[in-house]
Amino acid sequence: MPSSHLLLEEPIRMVSILEPSKPSFFSAMTKIVGTLGPKSRSVETISGCLKAGMSVARFDFSWHDPEYHQETLENLKAAIKSTKKLCAVMLDTVGAEMQVVNKSEKAISLEANGQVVLTPDQGQEASSEILPINFDGLAKAVKKGDTIFIGQYLFTGSETTSVWLEVSEVKGQDVVCIIKNTATLAGSLFTLHASQIHIDLPTLTEKDQEVISSWGVKNKIDFLSLSYTRHAEDVRQAREFLSKLGDLSQTQIFAKIENVEGLTHFDEILQEADGIILSRGNLGIDLPPEKVFLFQKSALYKCNMAGKPAVLTRVVDSMTDNLRPTRAEATDVANAVLDGSDAILLGAETLRGLYPIETISTVGRICSEAEKVFNQDLYFKRTVKYVGEPMTHLESIASSAVRAAIKVKASIIICFTSSGRAARYFLMSN
16 A cells, blocks of 8 residues: 655745645646535525636435426536536536435434434424434444444534434434434434445435436536445446447446445446445444544545546535634645545535535645646656556557656646547546
């Protein structure tokens, strides 16, 4: 497993650290995926996001209906036209996501050491005593002592807005839980995550297929984010489904790794997928805190060596409500770049955050600074050694061009391509 510091240019002058960052004609090579939603769906705000560095717009169908997302997409098109900035479209599926439904949208207060019942009876009204969920198989999947986490969309793990539960007993289809921390749940929908538990739900649900067949085909989506990918077969099935839709046969599938099951089958999933999204929110619940950095470094290294784009989530959670990231978050973004992340995905920070434009701009500047000290030469040599010989003709051309660019310190490599395949090879080598 590689160490991040090996990919740093040496030495880093202290004076260069103290100098103010200079604006660059070129944006950071690390791409920024912005999730569009209530706080970021106007033409004005989207235009600001594009100018700040967003190059992929993510539409999360866990929330709102196709009509709502279509309105947002039309605003994106208008913003692209006015700013003359290119932006790809990513459809994020719901997948095997369990949710707590709060139809009244009243705030729910949960007190530590109290009890709450999870029930599949969605006719019940959510309260401090009972929480209706969208899955009737939870009682069969869990046992006494298991851990369940409930929080807001793209939950931050805050002790005041998310709650840890411990299964006390199972009564029929209901699951009785002990509340481990005091919290207030606000909103209409909360994500439920059962730690290290296999959930018998399809990765590509009927609802997902319907949305892809209609909204996805109509808008010719560039990327499909396959939520809760657990096996390579999930990707194969999704690709087979897309191949039948004609216009989406070239849509790239990014497998979203969200639990230990997906992590266990990571190598096989990586072979099948076009790219990987490391969902650190859910994975951070499934894994002990001290293990999170290990899976991140290992997964990014494997993606880099396989030539598959790697996307990292959950980097500046605090910017959902604050104008500046914490020191730890700023360092986390930089380390993600040095570890080999190709893109940063912003979720709640842009969907419902107060500062979507500033967040994208801040993350972009941090990525740009990290790239300045990234040792491209060492990374290139390591990649070539891993790929080995003989290379394909396209790999040989790409590696030769990158080697030349490194030697002459070229700012950009221009690649003429009809399918995009050749350009992707250059990116894999660089």
